[in-house]
Amino acid sequence: MDRNQAIGLLLSGLLLIIYFQFFAPEPVPPAAKEQTTEQSVSSPAQAQTALDNSGSSSEDDSLQLERNRQQYGVFAPAASGKAQEVTVESDDLILTLNTKGGAVARVELKNYNDGEGQQLVLLDDESSNFSLLANTQRGELDLYNLFYQAENTSFSVSEGDTTEVVLSARLDGGSEIRQVYSVPGNGYKVGYRLELRNASGALSSSNIQFLWSNQLRPLEQNMEESRRRSALNYYTADGSFEQLSSLMGDDAEEETIEEPLKWVAMKQRFFSTAIIADESFAQANLKVDSPAEENTTLVKSMSMAVGMNIEDLNNGVLSYSYYLGPNDQQVMTKVAPDFEENIDFGWPVVKWISKYPISYMFHWLEQFISNYGVIIIILVLVIKTLLFPLSYKSYISMAKIKVLKPELDEIKEKYGDDMTKAQQEQMQLYQKVGVNPLSGCVPVLLQMPILLAMFNYFPNAIELRQEPFLWADDLSTYDSILDLPFTIPFYGDHVSLFVLLMTASTILYTWSNNQASTVQGPMKNMQYFLPLIFMFVLNSFPAALSFYYFVSNIVTFGQQAIIRKFVDDDKIRKILEENKKRNKNKKKSKFQQRLEEAMKASEETRKPNNRGGNKNNRGGK
Template identity: 45%
Template sequence: MDKNSAIGLTLIALLLLVYFYWFAPTTQPVPPTKQSVPSLAETKSDTLRGEPAPAADSLLVAQLGVLGSSLEGTETTTRVETEDLDITFSNRGGIIKDLELKKFKTYHKAPLKLITPTSNEFSLRTSVNGRDLDLYTLYYQVDQQKSGDTTIVNFSIPLANGKKFVQTYKIPAQGHEIKYTIKGGSEIISGENLSFNWVSILKPLEKDLVDTRENSTINYYSDEDGFSKLDPRASGTETETVTDPLKWVTIKEKFFLRAFITSSQFGGGQLETNVNESDPSVVKRANVKLNVPKSALSDGTYFKFFFGPNDYQKIGKVSDGFAKNVYLGWPPIYWINKFIIFPVFNLLTQFISNYGLIIIILVFLLKLVLFPLSYRSYLSMAKMRVLKPELDEIKERVGEDMTKVQQEQMKLYSQVGVNPISGCVPVLLQMPLIFAMFYLFPASIELRQQPLFWAEDLSTYDSLIHFSFDIPFLGNHLSLFTLLMTISTLIYTWQNNQLSAVQGPMKSVSYVMPVIFLFVLNRFSAGLTFYYLISNLFTFAQQAIIKRFVDEDKIKAIMEENRKKIAAGGGTAKKSKFMSKLEDAMKAGEEARKRADEERKKKKK
């Protein structure tokens, strides 16, 4: 590792440290407990579904006219089971009362339910004859039928003149989308909008509660502004009032989505998340309030619910911009993940079921693509090793004047035809791929609950080594994959330092950085740290191969030939624009230093 490569790696490390300082979790995960989830009544909701309905007031019944008779009734349920969903509807409100994802389990292997009576509440508020009414508190007549492989469930209330107010759900045999329509009743509803409210208490589904909280939020999309979200890392309450028309809103919890989508537009709304970090039984509380135009009751507008995995391979077709629910990083990281890394990763998952093998193949392919850059970096290191005796001689001859040392070194580089930046640039060009991996593995639901060796779930940290106490910056566990990655990085660093021209503090820094990343990556996905471990092992093999093709004696001979040609020509090698600017900057710095020294001398006199 030459000086410039070391500088490049240090810059990368500093950038990563800055990133983790601002965005990485700072608290340790709290294991889920068996405490009961607080009722929605405690979160400013109205009434809990499943409780007996209070007797209707006779005056209210009279004021609501034809809808008044539907205020009382007996609750019944209707169950619809598909390949992916197990749904229970209630005739009280015509709402989804319970919904389970059949192909997924929680981290503790319990049924994974995105809707339960105690964790979700829906309301659809409007005004009828001057009285506020929640249409989801009425009792409906239920009709279930089949159309091909689609199950249709109608919830209806008779109105005057043979008309009906009808809610219809269409559930296909496969998939996670449920089509939903509301028709009729526009003549008795006053106002321009209905208010759709959805309160959801997100329960822990994953191993790491802190990580789940920091990846749970409300996302929303408008045709004008595109994708937006509430800050997932905000503490306390995060609120947003949206005035622009919206296309969809998603309650996102790490790997799973609950979404409400329209074929037209919602007339804005209010979105809110709240987190109580002292309560391990709840990830977050989400509150969605959307303005539904009354015209939706008669103009053919339809809605969709989406309850399913946040799977980049599947959600792109749900609605415009819906794939943005999977965060792939900022540009250019986003483009690299979207057009290169994710397609390759997804292609491999179609043919290989072992995700450890998939990660190994992914490392191999990326190393193959980056081989030319790695070769150039190693070649630059070899050139710097050949020049090391002359660089050391310059330091001894010039002394402590660092500006003069740098000028003499630049002169030497020009004489032998070496670009000192050539070793740094290949390393920096690989940086976007390094960052891309930090988003690939945490965002890949494919890794969820996939075991590998001692790791039971590649989507979260492996915790084979537990402590009975918390270690500062490390927590109460040590990831074995992270430990092995750190050891392999230290070995790689030691090997490079034996071959490189790097000396002094820079050499010590190269050993400190892997240790720092042991603490940084200890709570990251086991898939990510396994990837870096395998990447280090491939690097060892790659360097051994490159070394066989790099002849330092031949490099030295070429440098001497360049030196003779340049000397015979009475000048120096043609400089690149960068080298010229670098030398100009060094001269300007030297002149500024001399002026400053002269000013200090004048002041002393």
């Protein structure tokens, strides 16, 4: 080795030492090596997904776009992308959207809790599913399967304002599709617009189908009551309200509506989700199904397929609204025409009473009193005061008949088994003394619609939901003081104290009435069975209802005790005797004549049958 070679080797060694000392890369940790290995052996599907989401390879992105273009046409750029959640919070709700599809992914109601005390989730992407199907040049496309982009992922709406959340997607040829949600600062009606810009002819002329399936989760403690009061409701453009509600264990109920619709609502006992047309929907197919009784995780399954007019979208905008909130009459009245019909107020006459005077009185008292048990007591006092003239008239009528009891007994004894003659004599006696035997029943019948109105109002009053009073934790459900280890048929597996108090007070009220009644024999004892029947019927009904009936019975009993103190039977008898003298020669009224003729005709009809029966009997002997 000459001197030049030696110098070259020395310099090479020196350079290697300097390189490894100052410029060599850090050794890779074992964990990093494993991670790199996992990524390298990932499946083709995972690699494609990572590629779609990261957008790291422009060449592969171009290939994917070409494949999408063959399948989706002008919608190809929106066929792949990255999913993100967009949250909008107002005073009343938290609305979550997903850029994958742009549909509603979750709705939370801020002012309500579920049966377990957690913030109420009205729907989420596990229980609810949306589709918006449209025909394109490449076939049917679900517009809720495209990927959209949002300017922000979090929005806050202040009271009195409305925030628009825009989810947009660029299409081929400079076109754009946008979903716009209009969320108010307070309230539960969310506006929706679907806009197609610079894309004339992208969709065919057939209708767009909006699909919504919803698995109603339990929001209340009483599953039986929740199922009984859940239904799929719709309202036609000509003002007709209709309902689908399959019973437990029955087959699914399904209906196709060919006429224009204004709104369709999936209604639970206290909450509803609905779609509302700006003008009208073309038609709809609706379906509701109840699960097996032992299923405790599902109230009902509901679905709708609503036909929308494609011409609106081809003109640029397809718009409608969602309702995602409580069954509150004061709120629903402002949502859409007759939207408060989702609250079951009962039959026509009963509905008018519960929907207007009772509801208005209840909400007026609510402004000043926060305790709903006290509101119910005041409600009873107001109603009983207004009905006091009818109660007084009914008691006076019964007192008059009670005074006539000796004369009525004489008539029964005189005519024995001749019921027709006995009834004729009783009617003549009533006419002479000026007593109408039906006058005691009329005031009671006039009060019945109010009792029935309460029967419908309290089970549907969301104001009572989760409101405690005395030992009742929730006035909207039964007040159980004892859970039974078994189920009693037609009664249940618990004991409601308010129902027991109502039953006892009804028996007391019945006993009080019998003191002024002439009813004798089995009919008098039968009156005590009615309270026992209601004890079974109302045991699982809301505590507010049985508490109202209990307080109503106590007040009625007190009113009758007061009336009894001021009513003198001797004075009543004196008045009846004077009427008897005054009407001694009075002719029978036309009504009485017709009644007697009808009674005679009935008696004549029975006589031939009796004679025929006797002849047959003799012939048999």
